[in-house]
Amino acid sequence: MAAAAVLLVAPAAVACGDDSGGGGESDPPKPSAAKSTKDVPSDDATATATTTGSAPTDPAVAEKQVKKNWEKFFDPAVSMKEKEAVLENGPKMRAVLKSFSGDERGKQVGAQVDKVGFTSATEADVTYALTLKGATALPDASGTSVNQDDTWKVSVKTLCALVKLSGNESPGPGC
Template structure:
């Protein structure tokens, strides 16, 4: 599946798969048992779409979008220390062991993300479209994730992280 999305670029597909697989063992060891598998989907249920602009979005949507873009870029930046990423992930303290393992993986060190769109679904949540990059080249373009406002900070949702792990083909309890 990943190879098809990458237009037949097997090396890039292998790197993307390796980067995603690197997360799976660490996530398995420290997952949140309160999250059920039915909550992993990154696409809204049928009939649910983002609200029209101006309805149920943050008071300063432009500032929120800028913060989301900044935080997502930092979260997926291999140069940002795991201790900083904890602050950018929903329930980051509970997911700290995952981030520490991710930071030490050489494949993860080549993975980054570029936000290409933000669509608010409420004043505290938004859908994020992003390109997952490996070595600067798009490995998973037009990926979909979610962000949540938690503790006055726009954070990458655990659902998004679990969705990436799910793409690796590994079943992770709590995701």
């Protein structure tokens, strides 16, 4: 099942965005060993959190937005436009989203965020489980979220790392 979840992003590899996408020079996120049992809050994900210093001004509000937007991005019922709004450089990554959403397996994928840890006022480490048809396919995965335009978004770096997990070592410009 994990292999099937990883393979769902393979069609996205060819159209991974343009050269101005983020995260091309740093190491991609790796699955982590730790797993939290925290519940996912049901509060509104559109609330913004002002950021200053090494963490958001209101970490609780920011954490809720990270979780909600992360799960929205991986929700098969969410429209392309909504997914684009919660992906770093969303408009520039439109081709990846179209490919991802057009794949039959992509329509069966979800994510459950377990933990959010802020590393700066505009970045957070996210521990999550990727699911396929509701069953956990990639547990304890880790990625990053970035605050862009006062919205916490799934990072391009995370999406590109998933594409690379599919076996495509050269996913294309932007990755």
